Amino acid sequence: xxxxxxxxxxxxxxxxxxxxxxxxxxxxxxxxxxxxxxxxxxxxxxxxxxxxxxxxxxxxxxxxxxxxxxxxxxxxxxxxxxxxxxxxxxxxxxxxxxxxxxxxxxxxxxxxx
Numbered sequence: 001x002x003x004x005x006x007x008x009x010x011x012x013x014x015x016x017x018x019x020x021x022x023x024x025x026x027x028x029x030x031x032x033x034x035x036x037x038x039x040x041x042x043x044x045x046x047x048x049x050x051x052x053x054x055x056x057x058x059x060x061x062x063x064x065x066x067x068x069x070x071x072x073x074x075x076x077x078x079x080x081x082x083x084x085x086x087x088x089x090x091x092x093x094x095x096x097x098x099x100x101x102x103x104x105x106x107x108x109x110x111x112x113x
Contacts, residue, residue, distance in 0.1 A: 072108055
């Protein structure tokens with residue numbers, strides 16, 4: 001859980017065993033007595049995202065956004081081309097055409113777009 005660094009910058013740090021709590025406490029006391037630094041694991045640089053990880057993340061986000069916008073575009077096309085558009089009070093069957101468009105738009109909005 002903890003990593004103790006020796007005073008020399010070129011020395012490799014030792015990884016303590018997570019299972020033995022008494023050993024961890026003893027090592028922390030020894031580190032405090034000898035002046036070595038104790039660094040928690042969440043401060044390590046090895047947990048940083050690499051360039052490839054950011055690329056994959058952005059690729060998934062862009063692809064998901066394009067698919068969400070594509071589904072909204074196809075829904076609008078279907079309603080406007082095949083169902084003959086929208087109506088407010090004149091035609092009740094065209095009034096229902098708002099429902100699928102607003103449902104898809106709401107799903108896209110609430111899914112995090």
